[in-house]
Structures are given as structure tokens and as C-alpha cells.
Amino acid sequence: MFTNQLSLVIWAPIVAGLLVLATGGDQRANLARWLAVAGALIGFLLSLPLFTGFDNLNGGMQFEEVKPWIASFGIQYHLGVDGISMLFVILNSFTTLMVVLAGWQVIQKRPAQYMAAFLIMSGLINGAFAALDAILFYVFFEGMLIPMYLIIGVWGGPRRVYASFKFFLYTLLGSLLMLVALIYLYFQAGKTFDIQAFQAIAKIPLNVQILLFIAFFLSFAVKVPMWPVHTWLPDAHVEAPTGGSMVLAAITLKIGAYGFLRFALPILPDAARELSWIMVALSLVAVVYIGLVALVQTDMKKLVAYSSISHMGFVTLGLFMFTGSHLNQWAVEGALVQMVSHGFVSAGMFFCIGVMYDRVHSRNIADYGGVANKMPIFAAFMMLFAMANSGLPATSGFAGEFMVIMGAVQVNFWYAALAATTLIFGAAYTLWMYKRVIFGEVSNHHVEEMADVNKREFLVLAVLAIAVLGMGLYPQGFVEKMHLSVNDLIAHVAQTKL
Amino acid sequence: MNWADLNLMPALPELFMSVAILVILMLDAFISDAKRGLHYGLALLTLAGCAVLQVQSYSAVPVHTFSGMFVSDALSSLVKLAMYGSTAMVLVYSRQYIADRGLLRGEFFSLALFALLGMNIMVSASHFLSLYMGLELLSLSLYSLIALQRDEVKATEAAMKYFVLGALASGLLLYGISMIYGATGTLDLALVAKAIKLHTANDMLLVFGLVFIVAGLCFKLGTVPFHMWVPDVYQGSATAVTLMVGAAPKLAAFVFVLRILVQGMEAMVADWQAMLALVAVLSMAIGNITAIAQTNIKRMLAYSTISHMGFLLLGLLAGTPDGYAAALFYSLIYVLMSMVSFGILLGLSRAGFECETLDDLKGLNSRNSWYALLMLLTMFSMAGVPPLAGFYAKFAVIKAIVDIHLYWLAIIAVMMSLIGAFYYLRVVKNIYFDEAQDTSAIVMRADMKLVLSINAVALLVLGMLPERVIELCVQAMKQSLTVI
Numbered sequence: 001m002f003t004n005q006l007s008l009v010i011w012a013p014i015v016a017g018l019l020v021l022a023t024g025g026d027q028r029a030n031l032a033r034w035l036a037v038a039g040a041l042i043g044f045l046l047s048l049p050l051f052t053g054f055d056n057l058n059g060g061m062q063f064e065e066v067k068p069w070i071a072s073f074g075i076q077y078h079l080g081v082d083g084i085s086m087l088f089v090i091l092n093s094f095t096t097l098m099v100v101l102a103g104w105q106v107i108q109k110r111p112a113q114y115m116a117a118f119l120i121m122s123g124l125i126n127g128a129f130a131a132l133d134a135i136l137f138y139v140f141f142e143g144m145l146i147p148m149y150l151i152i153g154v155w156g157g158p159r160r161v162y163a164s165f166k167f168f169l170y171t172l173l174g175s176l177l178m179l180v181a182l183i184y185l186y187f188q189a190g191k192t193f194d195i196q197a198f199q200a201i202a203k204i205p206l207n208v209q210i211l212l213f214i215a216f217f218l219s220f221a222v223k224v225p226m227w228p229v230h231t232w233l234p235d236a237h238v239e240a241p242t243g244g245s246m247v248l249a250a251i252t253l254k255i256g257a258y259g260f261l262r263f264a265l266p267i268l269p270d271a272a273r274e275l276s277w278i279m280v281a282l283s284l285v286a287v288v289y290i291g292l293v294a295l296v297q298t299d300m301k302k303l304v305a306y307s308s309i310s311h312m313g314f315v316t317l318g319l320f321m322f323t324g325s326h327l328n329q330w331a332v333e334g335a336l337v338q339m340v341s342h343g344f345v346s347a348g349m350f351f352c353i354g355v356m357y358d359r360v361h362s363r364n365i366a367d368y369g370g371v372a373n374k375m376p377i378f379a380a381f382m383m384l385f386a387m388a389n390s391g392l393p394a395t396s397g398f399a400g401e402f403m404v405i406m407g408a409v410q411v412n413f414w415y416a417a418l419a420a421t422t423l424i425f426g427a428a429y430t431l432w433m434y435k436r437v438i439f440g441e442v443s444n445h446h447v448e449e450m451a452d453v454n455k456r457e458f459l460v461l462a463v464l465a466i467a468v469l470g471m472g473l474y475p476q477g478f479v480e481k482m483h484l485s486v487n488d489l490i491a492h493v494a495q496t497k498l
Numbered sequence: 499m500n501w502a503d504l505n506l507m508p509a510l511p512e513l514f515m516s517v518a519i520l521v522i523l524m525l526d527a528f529i530s531d532a533k534r535g536l537h538y539g540l541a542l543l544t545l546a547g548c549a550v551l552q553v554q555s556y557s558a559v560p561v562h563t564f565s566g567m568f569v570s571d572a573l574s575s576l577v578k579l580a581m582y583g584s585t586a587m588v589l590v591y592s593r594q595y596i597a598d599r600g601l602l603r604g605e606f607f608s609l610a611l612f613a614l615l616g617m618n619i620m621v622s623a624s625h626f627l628s629l630y631m632g633l634e635l636l637s638l639s640l641y642s643l644i645a646l647q648r649d650e651v652k653a654t655e656a657a658m659k660y661f662v663l664g665a666l667a668s669g670l671l672l673y674g675i676s677m678i679y680g681a682t683g684t685l686d687l688a689l690v691a692k693a694i695k696l697h698t699a700n701d702m703l704l705v706f707g708l709v710f711i712v713a714g715l716c717f718k719l720g721t722v723p724f725h726m727w728v729p730d731v732y733q734g735s736a737t738a739v740t741l742m743v744g745a746a747p748k749l750a751a752f753v754f755v756l757r758i759l760v761q762g763m764e765a766m767v768a769d770w771q772a773m774l775a776l777v778a779v780l781s782m783a784i785g786n787i788t789a790i791a792q793t794n795i796k797r798m799l800a801y802s803t804i805s806h807m808g809f810l811l812l813g814l815l816a817g818t819p820d821g822y823a824a825a826l827f828y829s830l831i832y833v834l835m836s837m838v839s840f841g842i843l844l845g846l847s848r849a850g851f852e853c854e855t856l857d858d859l860k861g862l863n864s865r866n867s868w869y870a871l872l873m874l875l876t877m878f879s880m881a882g883v884p885p886l887a888g889f890y891a892k893f894a895v896i897k898a899i900v901d902i903h904l905y906w907l908a909i910i911a912v913m914m915s916l917i918g919a920f921y922y923l924r925v926v927k928n929i930y931f932d933e934a935q936d937t938s939a940i941v942m943r944a945d946m947k948l949v950l951s952i953n954a955v956a957l958l959v960l961g962m963l964p965e966r967v968i969e970l971c972v973q974a975m976k977q978s979l980t981v982i
Contacts, residue, residue, distance in 0.1 A: 024867070070890075072968045073897065113867070135893075139884040146878055149923070153931045161931055165923060172883075172919055176912035179893070183900045183908070 005049055006063050006079040009089060010127045013043040013096065017119030020112055029111045033104060036115035040097040043122060047093040050086050051481070059083070059484030061132065061196075069136070074191045078133040083485035084261060084336060085129040087478060088254055091343045092129070094467075095250045096122035099243040101460050102351055106242065106358050107155060114155055117147040118243060125251055129258065134182045134193040137262075141255065142175055148244070148252070156239040163232075163239035170232040174219035181215035185267065199266040204497045209271035216264040223256030226316055227286040230309045237305035238363070242354030245301065249308045249346035254339050257315045261489065265319070265327075269493045272320065279320040284418050286313025291425035295432075300356075301363045303433055304349045307389060310422060311342050317419055318404040321411045327490045328411055334403025336482055337475055341388070341396035344471065348385035348464040352378070355457055356437070360446045365436050369443030374450040379438045381453075381461040386434040388468045390427035396471035505563045508570035511551040511578065512618050518544040519611045526604025534602045538593060541607040545586045545614075552578055560978060562624060566686055569624040573826075573978035576970060577621050577753050581746040584833050585614050588745060590949045591841040592738035594942070598849040599736060601646055609646070610742060613639035617750035624761070626675045626685040629754060633671075633718070636750065637664050640743055644735045656734025663717070663727045671714030677707030678762075687762040694765040705769055711758060712773050718751045719807045722780035732800035737847060737854070740796060741840040744803060745833045752810060752829040759814070760822060760979065767817045774815040775907060781808025782914035789921045796854050798921060799839055802880060805918055806832050809895055812911060816898035819979065823971040824894035830967065831879075831891040831960070838876040838954045842869060845942045845950065859925060861934025869940065870929045872954035879957045881922040882915050887960035894968070 002008055016039025023032040055062060061080035069077040081089060099118050107114045124147070127140035145168055153164035182193065188204065189197040204212070222229045233253075237245050265272050272279075287310055294306035318335025321328040355378060356371065357363055372379035388395035391402075401422065408416035442448050453461065471478065506513060522540055529536060552575055560571035589610065596602045616639060619632030641664065645657035679685055681703040682693035693699045717724035732740050759770050785805030792798035810832070813825030846853035846862075846869075853859070863870035879888035892915060896908050942950070960967060 070965045070968065072965065072972055073890075073894070110863075113863075139889070142884045142889075146874075146883060149926070150930060153927060161927055164927070164931075165920070168923055169916065169919060173916055176916055177909070180896065180900065180905070180908045180912055183893075183897050184905070186897070187901065 004065055005046070005053075006065055006081065006089075006126075006130045009043065009047045009050070009093065010079075010123050010130060012046055012123070013039055013093075013119045013126070014123035016040070016042065017116040017123070020119060021116040023112050025112070026110060032112035032115055033100075036100045036119060037097075039119050040093075040100045040122070043119070044093040044097050047090045047126070050081060051090055054083070054086055054481055056083070056480055057484065059488035062086075064132075069133075073135070073193075074186060075135045075193050076133045077136060078194060079130045079136075080132045081130055082488070083482035084489075085258065087336070087340055087481065088129045088251070088258060089126050091254075091340055092122060092125045092251045095247060095343065095347055098347060098351070098460050098464065099246050101456055102246065102354060103241070103243045104456055106354070109155065114151070114241075114243075117151050118247065121147040121151075121247065125255065128255055132195050134185070134195055134198065134263075136193075137195070138175070138179060138182065142172075144252070145171055148248070151244040152236055152240045155241040156244070158239070159235070160239045163235040166232045167236040170222050170229070174222040177215040178219035181212045184212065195262065198263075199492060201267070202497065204268065204270075206270055206274065206498060209268045209497065210274065213264055213268045213271035213275060216259065216268070220256040220259035220264065221282075223259065224253055224312050224316060225256065225309060226282050226313070227290060227309070228282075230286070230290070233309060234302050234305045237308075237350075238299060238301045242350060242357070245305075245350040245354075246347040249304075249350060250343040253308065253312055254343065257312065257319065257335070257339055260316070260319055266489060266492045268497075269325075270496055270498055272493065273322055273325060276320040276322045279316060280415060283313045283317035283320070284415065286310055287317065287419055287422050288425070291422055291429070294429040295425065297429075298365055299363050300353045300365055300433060300437070301350070303365075303429060304346065304353065304389075307426065307429065308342070308346050310426070311338065311346075314338050314401060314404050314419065314422065315342075317415070318407060321407050321415075323411050325494045325496065327493050328407040329486060329490060330403050330410070331407025332486050332490065333479055333482060334400050334405075334407055336486070337396070337403060337471075337478060338400025340478060341400045341468070341471055344464055344467040345385055345388045345395075345397055348381075348461070348468065349389055351460055351464065352382040352385060355453060356450075359450045362446075365433055367444070368437040368447060370438075370440045370447055371450060372438045373442050374447060375452045377458065378453045378461070381465055382434065382438065384465050384468060386430045388472070390430045391423050394469070394472045396468045396475070399472055399475040505561070507555055508557075508561045508563045509568055509622070510555045511548040512615060512622075514551055515544060515548050515611060515615050515618070518547070519608050519615065522604060522611070523608045526608070534604070537604050537607045538589065538602075541589055541611060542586055544611060545582045549579060549582045552582070558977075564628075566688070567625040567628040568619075568622050570622060571978040572974040573753065573756075574622045576974045577749050577826075578618055580830055580833065581614060581617055581621075581749055584746045584749075584837060585610065585742075587837055587841070587949055587953060588738070588741050590946050591741065591837070591844045593946065595738050595844045595847055596736070598847075599647070601736065601738070605646060606643070609639045609643045613643065613742065614746065617746060620750045621753045623757060624687050626678070626687070626690075629757065630668075630672065630675070632750075633754065634668065636747060637668070640747070643739050643742060644731065646739070647736055650736075652734040653736060656731045659734075660727055660731045667714045667717035667724065670710050670717070674707045674710030674714060677703050677710065681707060687757060690762045691764060694763060704766065708763060708766055708769055709773070712770060712777075715751075715755045715758065716777050719748070719755065719811075720804055721777050721807045721811065722784045722804060723777075725781065725784070725804045728804055729797045729800040732803070733794055733797045733854075737796065737840060737843050737852070741837065741844070744799070744836050744840065748803070748807070748836075749829050749833055752825065755814065756822060756825075764817075771815045771817055774811045775904075778808040778811040778815065779907070779910055781805060781811070782911060786914050786918040786921075789918070792921075793856055794854055795843065795856050795859065795925070798856070799836070802918065802921070803836070805914065806880075809892060809911065809915075812907065813895040813898050816902050816904075818898060818901060819975050820901065820972070821895075821898035822979065823968070823975045824891075824898045826975065827894055827968055827971045828891040830971070831887045831957075834953065834957060834960075835876055835880050835888060838872060838950065838957070839880070841946075841950045841953065842873050842876075845869065845946065846940060848938075848941065856925065856928055857935060859928045860932040861937075862929040864934050865937060866940050868951070872950065873929055874926055875954050875957050877922040877925050879961070881919040883919070885958070885961040887957045887964060889961060890964045890968070
């Protein structure tokens with residue numbers, strides 16, 4: 001539509017966020033809210049041409065923009081998306097719209113700052129997905145910590161200070177080491193920070209590759225998060241406001257996995273092959289062990305948080321399925337589908353918990369029971385998300401998991417067998433929670449007073465539900481966009497740099 | 499020396515400043531206390547005049563004068579302009595604060611300008627004698643500025659400590675210089691450099707001299723293990739004076755170090771590189787870790803300064819033009835950041851109340867969200883989080899040391915900035931997450947509000963478009979260092 005579509009997708013929400021911030025204090029809260037919705041909607045609409053105008057037959061970068069930025073450091077303002085990153089830009093713009101709607105009434109404390117933080121973060125996240133210059137990526141990648149830190153710390157629960165510090169410092173730890181790795185690659189690639197130039201470096205010795213891989217691993221594994229560096233996530237999720245949890249689960253976790261795809265795998269293919277068994281092992285631990293941990297949670301948000309870690313384990317598993325020097329196509333595409341699907345499902349789950357929390361002010365499973373009697377419409381929606389979370393066929397949750405398991409079987413039967421346990425554990429913890437919260441007799445007077453969803457909540461739930469079902473019934477629509485880009489990635493990873 | 503050959507042009511801004519200071523001093527005797535605002539205006543006018551003269555007298559190649567004792571080059575011009583700017587900002591930020599505390603006197607302005615004159619001489623010196631003269635003019639002015647609050651026990655203590663330790667450091671420096679003189683037979687930086695390069699000097703004596711000089715320089719920069727004075731001076735001085743000690747003098751001290759170590763003794767890079775690496779690591783570690791334990795924000799910023807100076811040394815010790823440019827860029831950004839942080843403290847203080855503990859910042863967001871945002875930008879910039887200017891400062895320095903393959907140093911540096919992030923985050927936490935304890939209205943003069951806003955927003959703008967300033971630093975280094 002526009003020649004600089006990606007720039008618009010990045011900067012429109014940020015500018016909207018600044019405008020929202022400028023509305024100032026709480027007396028103009030409604031203006032701030034409407035402005036935020038307008039900004040988020042414009043951001044989403046601007047991102048749509050990326051999907052419709054995308055050339056499926058081109059595995060390379062599209063919508064590219066290159067401008068000089070900091071020439072003295074070899075840094076360019078270089079944007080572009082392929083079939084992988086394009087999906088996440090849209091997913092992010094979509095989630096931001098949902099989040100703004102979700103926080104409409106719930107956030108009464110400084111709504112302008114709340115909405116502005118989300119809009120600015122949305123722009124930064126789009127930037128991280130669209131950046132093709134390593135430092136530009138880093139700027140967006142790190143920059144998004146600032147709004148997220150404030151979101152958790154200002155609008156979060158009782159232990160918000162602890163959670164926000166943990167979130168910030170954990171993620172900073174990883175990314176700082178990555179920065180050193182990026183600077184090292186800058187000198188190797190002939191004084192440029194262009195990611196494609198990084199990928200084209202012909203020779204990197206294996207021991208260097210492994211060190212660099214560790215640096216990238218620390219940065220991205222913390223973000224994903226992979227076991228054992230996942231401990232920040234339950235804290236951050238539990239303390240974050242509903243919108244914060246939605247964005248965290250739906251988007252920011254994906255940046256970690258995306259980082260592996262964009263940096264670690266193509267730049268360091270030999271190290272990735274060499275260390276893939278560790279990645280697989282850690283992923284399987286996340287899938288099985290964290291799945292069991294989720295089973296014993298008494299806090300709904302914590303339960304969904306652990307389930308996110310377990311689902312992301314599936315993603316990292318899919319990304320590191322090597323047969324010889326080749327990545328498995330099914331597994332990689334499955335991982336990507338799983339990432340997008342998890343974006344919708346986890347946003348839906350967290351929103352459902354938020355809806356209940358707003359009424360009862362508790363996240364404990366034990367404080368609920370028989371919600372279906374009072375909130376039938378809500379219960380139906382939550383049923384759908386719970387089913388999707390446990391991977392029921394015809395929901396988006398199934399498509400991704402199925403593809404990853406299919407890929408894993410081709411690589412190693414036992415990987416697939418262990419990974420498939422998630423279908424049991426996932427169903428167990430999700431549906432058991434659903435049963436205890438929604439079904440049965442009305443358990444106490446708080447539940448007695450619960451009113452069913454209002455129009456705004458209905459809108460958010462319905463849109464998310466359509467996305468979950470749509471993707472489950474017709475995953476091909478997404479897969480065909482990413483197909484050639486994935487082929488490209490696999491071909492790239494198959495080359496050795498030794 | 500032949501008077502007819504004396505070229506005064508390169509030193510025109512300094513001459514103008516000296517005259518202006520004398521005028522301000524004289525006026526002081528003739529006007530009543532009520533009209534002290536006049537001094538404020540005159541001081542600002544002086545700075546503006548200096549800046550204009552500085553730009554006018556700029557020449558594309560370095561010009562030496564006063565028998566080679568004084569040089570005007572791109573580096574000195576750039577740094578001097580930055581110092582005029584920062585001194586002007588200090589005056590704007592301090593105006594109300596010093597008026598509330600009875601410090602709005604002629605001495606304040608003349609001492610501040612004398613300090614600036616000293617810095618100018620340090621920055622433009624190309625001879626050990628003029629270097630030392632500038633340094634002493636700066637130091638003596640600062641000692642007296644701190645002691646200006648003579649009824650304040652803490653301020654007098656700070657002045658005393660600074661004076662005694664400063665004198666010791668000057669002694670070390672002089673001792674080192676005398677050894678260099680003994681070895682090379684000259685005090686002219688260019689000739690010293692030549693003598694070292696040609697190995698005509700006694701190496702043993704040179705290395706000994708270097709050790710003393712580095713010790714003296716580290717003291718002036720406030721790096722570990724010569725950092726003890728920094729927290730006490732920062733905390734004890736009136737906040738306006740702290741800002742004066744903490745901002746522009748760091749720039750001057752950096753150029754001072756650059757002139758001696760790079761222009762004078764670059765051939766001994768292997769020797770001073772190792773010393774500075776140790777000092778840098780210790781400064782980053784002790785500065786950042788100790789800052790965590792502070793409850794007084796001035797003291798916390800003092801430790802943060804120590805760690806920033808450690809970071810700055812990393813660029814210097816890289817020993818490459820890129821590294822020097824990175825360190826120069828770092829020092830410019832550092833000055834911008836410290837201006838805002840102390841500026842906010844000055845703005846939050848009022849008659850009878852000093853904003854100096856971390857608790858005093860609590861709930862600033864609910865009291866005034868604009869100042870809260872400015873402080874947020876500054877803290878994240880100090881922590882080196884993009885897209886703020888502080889990130890590129892750290893980035894440039896780390897890039898310079900990765901370039902010379904000192905990977906371990908780069909990793910230590912980033913780990914230390916991780917530790918540092920904690921206490922900057924705590925300031926943001928107090929501002930945004932906590933409830934206000936003190937809900938009194940914040941009153942700032944309009945000019946201060948404007949300058950402070952521009953100052954802080956500049957951190958964000960430079961964070962997004964840093965190219966111009968970086969390029970300026972690179973060019974300045976290129977022009978100033980190639981000639982020697």
C-alpha cells in the first residue's frame with residue numbers, strides 16, 4: 001500500500017502512544033482510551049497489507065527499506081520481513097488491539113500511561129521482528145524492556161516490584177552478552193551489522209561458533225523462556241496486569257524463538273547442529289517437567305504461565321530437529337504454527353482469567369466453582385480456549401503440536417513419544433482447572449454475584465475465538481506464507497561454515 | 499619570546515573570559531545583595547560570548563601559541579563548547595537553589611567561571627606546565643566553591659577532604675612530571691612524545707614517571723583505587739556545587755588524560771594500557787556494587803560516576819582513534835546525563851528542604867509525571883538501555899575493545915553494567931511504583947523547566963539519531979591527534 005509500510009507499522013503505534021501520553025492526567029481518561037483504540041486499530045490496519053500484499057513465491061525479504069543511520073558504526077536502518085517475521089508483526093498488532101480493549105475499564109490508575117506503554121511497546125516489538133540490522137534489532141529488543149518493566153511494576157499485583165526487577169535483569173543479562181557477540185560478528189562480516197551479511201559469513205571456527213551460540217542462547221533462551229532459565233516468567237505473569245500477561249505470552253516469548261531462527265541457526269549452523277541435542281533435551285524437560293509443574297498449581301495465572309513454558313518447549317523442540325545437516329521442515333513449520341497459535345490461545349486464556357479476576361479479585365482456583373451457572377457465555381468461550389490449550393483437533397493448538405510431533409517422529413521416535421505426552425498433561429492441567437473453576441455448584445457468594453461478559457469483553461473473546469478456530473481449521477493459510485522462507489532457512493542452515 | 503609574534507587569536511575565548519570574570523568580581527563590590535541577579539545574567543552572557551568567539555576563532559588545523567604551550571584544535575574547541583553549554587546549564591539549574599540558600603553571591607559566579615577557565619586551559623594545553631596550571635586553577639576554584647557554605651559542617655568537611663587529597667594527587671602528578679622531565683629533558687608534549695618514540699630517554703625513569711602520572715590522573719578522574727573523595731564530596735557539597743564538580747570537569751579531566759597519555763606518551767601504550775585496564779575493571783566493579791548499598795541519591799550517583807569513569811577508560815585504553823572517539827562521546831553523553839539527574843534533584847529541593855535520599859523521589863510520577871519521565875529517560879540512559887544515548891556511549895566503547903580483541907574486558911564491562919542496571923531501576927521504581935511521601939507542589943523557574951526538558955529529551959533524540967555527534971567526535975580526534 002505504502003512504500004514504507006514497515007516503518008509505518010513500527011512508528012504509527014509509537015506516535016499514537018506519545019499522543020496518548022500527552023493527554024496527561026486521569027481527568028481525560030476516556031480521551032486517552034479512545035485515542036489508544038484508534039492508535040491500535042490504525043496499527044493493525046497498517047499491518048494487514050503485509051499479509052495481503054505478501055508474495056508467497058518469494059522466500060527472501062519483502063517490503064525492504066534501507067536507509068543510512070549511524071554510518072560511523074556501520075549501522076543501517078534496514079527493515080524487511082519474510083514469511084516468518086511477517087506473521088508475527090501482524091500477530092503483535094492484533095494482540096495490541098485486544099490488550100487495549102481488555103484494559104478499558106479495568107485500568108483506573110493512570111490509564112493514559114498504561115495505554116501509551118502498550119502502544120509504544122507494540123511499535124518496538126514490530127521493529128524487532130522487522131529489523132534486518134543487528135543493532136537496530138537490539139535497540140528494539142532492549143527498548144521494549146522499558147515499557148514492560150513499567151507495566152508490571154505500576155499496574156501489577158502485590159509482588160510487582162520483585163517481579164519487574166526479575167524480569168528486567170534476567171532479560172538484560174542475556175542480551176548484554178549477545179551484544180558482545182554481535183560486535184564480534186561485526187568485525188567478522190567486514191564492519192557491517194547487516195543480519196544477512198552475518199548469515200553470509202563464510203567461515204567461523206567451531207569453538208568460536210559455540211561461544212557465540214552460548215551468547216545468543218542466553219539471550220533468547222531467557223526470552224523464550226527455556227528450562228532452566230524460565231523462573232522469571234511465572235513471577236512476571238502472576239504479577240502483571242491482564243494486558244501485560246497477554247502481550248508477554250502472546251508476543252514477547254515469540255521474540256526469543258524468532259531470535260533462534262534469525263540469528264543462532266543461520267549464522268551459526270555448525271554450532272546449532274553440534275549443540276542441538278542440548279536444545280532438544282532442554283525442550284523436552286520443559287515439555288514434560290513443566291507440564292507436570294503446571295498440574296499442581298493452585299493459581300490460575302501461574303498454571304497458564306507454566307503451560308506457556310511447556311508449549312514454548314514444543315517450539316524450541318521443533319526448531320532444532322536435525323536429520324544430518326538438515327532441519328526437518330515439518331518440525332520447523334509446526335513450531336511456527338505453534339508460535340502463532342499460542343499467541344492467540346494464551347492471550348485468550350489470560351484474558352479469561354482477567355475477566356474472572358475483575359469480578360472476584362482472586363486468581364486461586366479454590367475460590368471459584370460453578371462459574372458456568374452465572375456466566376454461561378463466558379464459560380463457552382473459555383471452554384474453546386481450554387480445548388485449544390490442550391491441543392484439541394480443529395483448534396489452532398492441535399495443528400502446531402501435530403506438525404512438530406510428525407517432524408520429531410522422522411528424526412527420532414523417542415523425541416516424539418516424549419513430546420506427545422504434552423497432549424496428555426496439557427489436557428490434564430487445563431481441563432482439570434476448567435472443571436474446578438467452571439463446573440459444579442456455585443461455591444460461594446462471590447461467584448454468586450458474578451455477571452456474564454459485557455459487550456466489550458464479548459468482542460475480545462469472539463475475535464480471539466475466531467482466530468483460534470480459523471487457524472485450527474485452515475492452517476494452510478499461514479503455512480503457505482512461510483513455506484518458502486522456511487525452505488530458505490533450512491537450505492541456509494544446511495551449509496557448513498567450518 | 500617576541501611580543502610581536504604572539505598570536506592571541508587561538509586563546510581569544512579565554513582572554514575574553516578572564517576579562518569578564520574580573521568585571522564580575524569588580525561589580526560585586528558595588529551592587530547590593532538584592533541585585534545579585536545581575537551576576538547571573540552577566541555570567542550567562544559571558545558564556546554566550548565565549549561560545550561565539552570559540553566558533554569564530556576555530557581553524558581547520560591545530561594552531562599553537564604561547565611558545566607551544568597552548569593549542570587550539572578541533573578537540574579542544576568541541577570540548578570547550580560543550581563545557582560552556584554545561585556550565586550555562588548548571589547556572590540555570592542552580593539559580594533558585596542557590597538563592598534559597600544564600601549562595602547567590604558574586605563569588606559563586608566568579609569562582610564557577612574561574613573553574614571553567616581552568617578547564618579551558620587544561621583542554622588546550624600542549625605542555626606539562628600549562629596542563630598543571632589549568633588543573634590547579636580548576637581545583638582551587640572547586641575547593642572554594644564547596645567551602646562557600648561555610649556554616650555547613652558537611653560542606654566544610656567535603657572541601658577539606660577534597661583539598662587534602664587533591665593536593666596529594668597534584669603532588670603525585672608533579673612528581674611524575676618531574677621524572678618525565680628528567681628522562682626527556684623537556685616538558686613540551688610533542689617533544690616528550692618524540693623522545694619516547696626515538697628511545698632517547700631512560701625507559702626505567704619513564705615508566706616510574708608514568709606510574710605516578712597515571713595515579714594522579716586516576717585521582718582527578720575519580721577512579722578506583724583513588725576514588726575515596728568522590729562520594730564524600732558529592733554528598734557534602736551543596737547540590738548545585740556537586741553538579742559543578744560532576745559535570746564539565748569530567749570532560750576536562752578526560753581531555754587532560756588524553757593529552758598526557760595519548761599525545762605525550764602514546765609510544766608507551768602497552769604500559770598504560772595494562773594499568774588503565776586494572777583501574778577500569780576495579781572502578782566498574784566497586785562503583786556499581788557499592789552504589790547498590792546507597793540510600794543517599796547523591797552518594798549513589800557518585801558511585802555511579804566512578805563506574806562511568808571506569809567505562810570511559812575502556813575506550814581510552816583501546817589505544818585506537820575509534821576508541822578515543824568513543825571515550826570522548828561517552829564523556830559528552832555522561833555530562834548530559836549527570837546534568838539531568840542533578841538538575842531534577844535541584845528542582846525538587848526548595849528552601850529548607852534538600853532532595854537527596856532515594857525516598858525523596860518516591861511517587862514523583864503522581865506529583866509531576868513530566869519530571870518523572872525526564873528522570874526515567876536519564877536513568878535508563880545511564881543504565882545503557884536503548885534507545886537512549888547512554889546505550890551508544892557504552893556500545894561505542896565496547897566495540898572499541900572488541901576491536902583490539904580484549905573480549906574478557908568486554909564481557910566484564912557488560913556484566914558490570916548489568917549490576918549497575920539494578921540501582922538505576924530502583925530509582926525508576928521509587929518514582930513510578932511507590933506512593934509519594936511528600937506531596938508538596940514542585941515549583942521550578944520557567945527557564946529551568948525548559949532547559950531541563952531539552953536536556954533530557956536530548957538523551958532520547960541522541961539515542962535515535964546519534965550519528966552527528968559521533969561523527970563530530972571522530973573528526974575531532976582525527977584532526978587533533980594526527981598532527982602530533
